[in-house]
Amino acid sequence: MSLAKKSRDCLLEATRIDPAALRGSAYTSLGALYYKVPGWPIGFGDHDKASGFLNKALELNPDGIDPNYFIGELLYEKGEYSRSLQHLQKALAAPPRPDRPVADAGRRAEINTLVAKVRTKL
Numbered sequence: 371m372s373l374a375k376k377s378r379d380c381l382l383e384a385t386r387i388d389p390a391a392l393r394g395s396a397y398t399s400l401g402a403l404y405y406k407v408p409g410w411p412i413g414f415g416d417h418d419k420a421s422g423f424l425n426k427a428l429e430l431n432p433d434g435i436d437p438n439y440f441i442g443e444l445l446y447e448k449g450e451y452s453r454s455l456q457h458l459q460k461a462l463a464a465p466p467r468p469d470r471p472v473a474d475a476g477r478r479a480e481i482n483t484l485v486a487k488v489r490t491k492l
Contacts, residue, residue, distance in 0.1 A: 374407050378414065394430030397423045398437045405444045420444055435464035435477050443484060451491045458485050 381403070384396040401424030407415040424444065427437035442457035461481050466474050 371407075371413055374403060374413065378403055390430055393434060394427040394437070397427035397430065398434075398440055401427060401437075401444070402440045405440075405447065417444065417448065433460065433464055435461045435467075435474060435481075438464065439477060439481055439484075442481075442488075446484060446488055446491075449491075451488050455485065455488045455492070458488065 378400065381396045381400045384391065385400070389397075401420045401422075403420075404414070404416050404423060405420035407413040409415040421441075421444065424437060424441040427434070428441065431437050438457045438461035442454045442461060445451075445454035445457065458481050462478065462485075
């Protein structure tokens with residue numbers, strides 16, 4: 371848990387230094403961290419905070435593969451399957467990042483797996 375807290379603190383500091391850096395990637399990471407870390411009393415996880423950070427990331431990068439994937443994953447976990455699918459489809463339509471082809475391929479595989487799960491719920 372100490373590494374998760376250290377990551378959170380560093381990401382929060384990054385948003386204070388330059389909130390728009392890397393098109394809001396720090397907000398994407400914060401959102402993912404807040405919904406993947408357990409909640410109180412074990413950790414600081416919080417779905418409402420996660421949603422806030424991910425929505426901020428989407429303001430800065432509305433067509434990005436990562437913010438759309440992570441909000442889609444969070445919405446799936448919350449049982450909001452239709453909204454989840456919308457974001458996952460947007461993530462799949464995201465333009466490729468020329469400097470990150472391996473990361474994009476891996477993310478697209480994760481998205482396709484989650485899309486299949488969402489479709490079984492709809």
